[in-house]
Amino acid sequence: MDKYCKAIELDKILARLAQLCSCEDAKAMALAIEPARDLRDVRELMQYTVDANTLTNRYSTPSVGAVENPAAALKRSEIGARLSPRELLDVGKVLRAFETIERWRRQLEGGQTSLSYLLDSVVALPDLQKHIADTIISEEEIADNASPELADIRRKIRQAGAKAREVLDKMVRSATYQKFLQDNIITQRDGRFVVPVKLEYRNEIKGLVHDTSSSGATVFIEPMGVVEANNEIRLLQGREQAEIDRILYELSAQVGGCAASIRGSYEAVVELDLYFAKSRLADEMHASVPAINDTGVVRLKKARHPLLDKHKVVPIDLSLGETFDTLVVTGPNTGGKTVAIKTLGLLTAMAQCGLMLPVADGSTVPVFKKLLVDIGDEQSIEQSLSTFSAHMTNIIRILDEADGDSLVLLDELGAGTDPVEGAALAVAIIEQLRAQRARVVATTHYAEIKMYALNTDGVENACCEFDVATLRPTYRLLTGVPGRSNAFAISERLGLPSDVIENARTHLSGENARFEDVVAQLEGTRQELEKERALAASQRVEAQRTSAEADELRRTAERERERELERARVQARGIVEQVSAQAEKLIDELDELRRQKDSADFSERAAAAKVAFKANLRKLQDLADPVTRKNVENYVPDRPIKRGDTVRLLELGKEGTVLSAPDGQGYLNVQAGIIKTRVHQSEVRLVDMSNKRVTVNNAGVSSRGVSSKATRDVKTELDLRGMTSDEALVELERFIDSCVLSGVPTVTIIHGKGTGALRAAVQQRLRKHRNVKTFRLGTYGEGEAGVTIAELK
The missing domain is CATH 1.10.1420.10 (MutS, DNA mismatch repair protein; Chain A, domain 3)
Structure with missing residues (x-):
């Protein structure tokens, strides 16, 4: 690098x-x-x-x-x-x-x-991977089932070992041999089974001596009875190693293929x-994707230096290459000037490395073929270079390399030498770099460079804001405003005597003093405008909130009015249905009388029908007044009426099934045959149907509480992140339909920032949707460009 x-x-x-x-x-x-x-x-x-x-x-x-x-x-x-x-x-x-x-x-x-x-x-x-996994258990162990031959050899080794151990077990348990043994154990030396024998009894046990203990008091003897078994084990171990080598060669060949x-x-x-x-x-x-261009235009929005604490760093807005190609950043020490130009250089380089940037949506960075930087103290004792000489050496190299595809970052340009000469040299260097068409960002304290930026087209001032009242930098970068070093104000706040400060002011040239006064006035005006703008923004937000609340109240009143109208329509429909049923009953009775007019008791029947007609007429008149209900019998049911109960309608003389429990006014819906009506609970009588199955339209009715889609909680937020555009639009249509049916006025659609493709697809669909009134991007605290807030009709 x-x-x-x-x-x-x-x-x-x-x-x-x-x-x-x-x-x-x-x-x-x-x-x-x-x-x-x-x-x-x-x-x-x-x-x-x-x-x-x-x-x-x-x-x-x-x-x-x-x-x-x-x-x-x-x-x-x-x-x-x-x-x-x-x-x-x-x-x-x-x-x-x-x-x-x-x-x-x-x-x-x-x-x-x-x-x-x-x-x-x-x-x-997968076959090769499984073969390796099944064959090799660890660096030192090959699985028994690596091959049938290996499994057979190891079985024989275990058998031979068991045979040898059996012989030795008898020996170590024998009272005859126990007095000759140092310990009643069986061990191995050079892969052969042996027993530890006391040195003085080594001639008492016939066999081969394989080893001696470090003290010399014990010899390890292989008894003659197990020599043959040990020899067989040795032979089998040789065959085992040969088979393992064959297996490894076979696996290696498969890997080679x-x-x-x-x-x-x-x-x-x-x-x-x-x-x-x-x-x-x-x-x-928390990075996003910037636009990449080859026009040399830099536009960073809410850019954060990625090496600083993301919870503490102050985002900056920085632009270059549109109306100006050179930016002069001024301000006090520790105010954030160096961090600002490092942020620009680092984010540009990161983008050219294919890394997403910690910036807000709408940012764009160009591709620079050269990034030329002079930042920090490069004083070299070995090369006998002072700070100024080291900077000049760097700048000479930069001037040799800079061209129209270069970004040049210069920190404390002209510092380290006489201020007058340093300022003049700095202006000359900037002019030379501009002549070579490079994009330049430089930091400085010199008033001459600030004046140069004010008076030169294509060169712009910027400053890192500083709060003199608290002696703390705000780290905000303000483009278009020259900064102040604030040396006098800082010194005064730190306790430097005022007469010393006043004496220092007298040594300022008249031109510098006037310039600093103008900058101070500009800064004061800017801060006042910032406060006014912040106040206006808060008032605008409050007005929008109040307007939204008023709209919501209006929509609520409209919905309530619609509900009342619907309730009245349902009640009127119930009255009409009851009147129609009563009228049909009267007509049927009249037809019956007409058919019986020749019978002997016709007069009596006619008189009875007349009385019944007048009684039914009075009932119809009662139905015309749905508010007043009479319950002459003061009838009280044995238990509260609920959905699914069978009741008798007094006016119709028919039985029906209760479709809904009584509401707040005592009305309930009843299905009597093909007639569905709404009556007051005082006009029905509960029928004992303990031995009957209650049905409504040939379907079983449960007495449990009924939940409907309208009563469920309705979500007002839809998360589309991670979906393709087609999937997201299907989910969006379903979500909006559900919200419209549930009367939700405002919904939040989360699509994330990313490349912006999903956001564009969502907003394109919202723009054409028949049920969407307006929509907007989220504000600060709502998710900003990662969400869209839509108002439904």
Whole structure:
């Protein structure tokens, strides 16, 4: 990495990126990243990161583990060498990583992404991976079932060992031999079973002496009775090792046959690991995707230095290359000038490395072929260079390299020498860099450079705001406003005598004093305007809130009015149904009388019908007044009437089934045959139906409480993050329909920031939706550009 990138601390960002990588080769790739210089390359690198971040948010990150590069083992296997169990286990670990990637890839939905070619390059070899896993247990152990021959040999070894141990067990338990033994145990020397014998009794046990203890008091003898069994074990162990070598050669040959595929898949896995690490770094920084251009235009919104605490750093807005190509940043020491220009340089370099940036939506950065930086104290004792000389050496090199594709960052330009000469030299350097068409950002304390920026087209002042009342910087970068060093104010607040300060003022030139006064007036005016703007913004928010509340109250009143009208319509419909039923009953009775007019008792029947008609007429008149209800009998049911009960309608003389429990006014809905009516509970009588099954329209009715879609909680927030545009639009349609049916006035749609494609698709659909009145992006505290607030009709 060149010295300029180190000066803006790009190496520290890459170190953070390396820590997020899983495997060592990916970490090495991360540390070796250099900013791309071509627009197409930068956009391609950024797209890799964006696609990795999108896939991570939707499907999580595939875990490849700390795989090691199998290149050496693959090369040896290709030339026919036998790989050790350790090498084969490492290859198996790599193959498991391939399987993990392939399983993760199978769950992906949607079309191709920029990472598809890498995912397609990872080819799993499940048979080889399983063969290695089943064969090798550890670096020192091969599984018995690695081959039938190995299993048979080891079975025979166990049998021979058991035979030898049986002979020795009898010996150590024998009273005859126990007095000769140092310990009643069986041990091994050089892979042969032996017993520890006291030195003075070594001639009492016939056998071969294999070893002596360190004290010399014990000899380890292989009794003649187990020599043959031990010899057989030795022979079998030789066969065992030969079989293990054969198995390892066979596995190594299989690995060698797949070496090219494994090598290519491993390289793809390492590259994928790097891109997913970039995605994790973006999530840590709460980063977004900037637009990439080749016009030299920088527009950073709410940019944060990624190495500072994200909870404490003050975001800055910074632009360059549109109406001005040079920015002069002024202000007091520790005010944030150096951090501001480092933020610009670092974010530009990060974007050219394919990293998402900690900035707000709408930011854009260009691709610079050269990033030239002079920041910090580069005094060199070895080279006999003073601070000023070191800076000049750097600036001479920068002047030699700068061109129209360069971004030049100069900290404390002209410092370290006589102020008059330093200021003049600084102005000359800026003019030369502008003549070479470079983009320049410089920090300074010199009033002459501030005046130069005020009087020169294409050069703009900026300052890091400082609160003199508290002696604390606010770290806000204000473009278009020259800053003050505030040396007198700071010194006075720190306790420097006022007469010393006044004496110092007399030594200022008249021109400098007037300039500082003008800057002070501008600063005071700006702060007043800031306060007015903040007050206006808060009042606007309050007005919007009040307006929204009024609209909500109006909509609530409208909904209540509609509900009352609907209630009245239902009640009127019930009255009409009852009147119609009563009228039909009267007509039926009249028809019956007409058919019986020739019978003997016709007069009596006619008189009775007349009385009944008058009684029914009075009932119809009562129905005309739905408010007044009479309950002459003062009837009280044995228990409260509930849904599913069978009741008798007094007016109709029919039985019916209760469809709903009585409401607050005592009305209930009843189904009597094909007639559905609404009556007061005083006009019905509860019927004992303990032995009957109650049905409504041939369907069983449960007495449990009924819940409906209208009474369930309705969500007012929809989260579309991680979905494709097509999936999101289907969910959006369903969500809006549900909210409209439930009377929800305002909904929140979460689509995230990301590339902005999902947000654009959502807002395009909302713009054409028949049930959407208005919509807007979220404000601060609502999610900003990550959410859309929609008002429904």
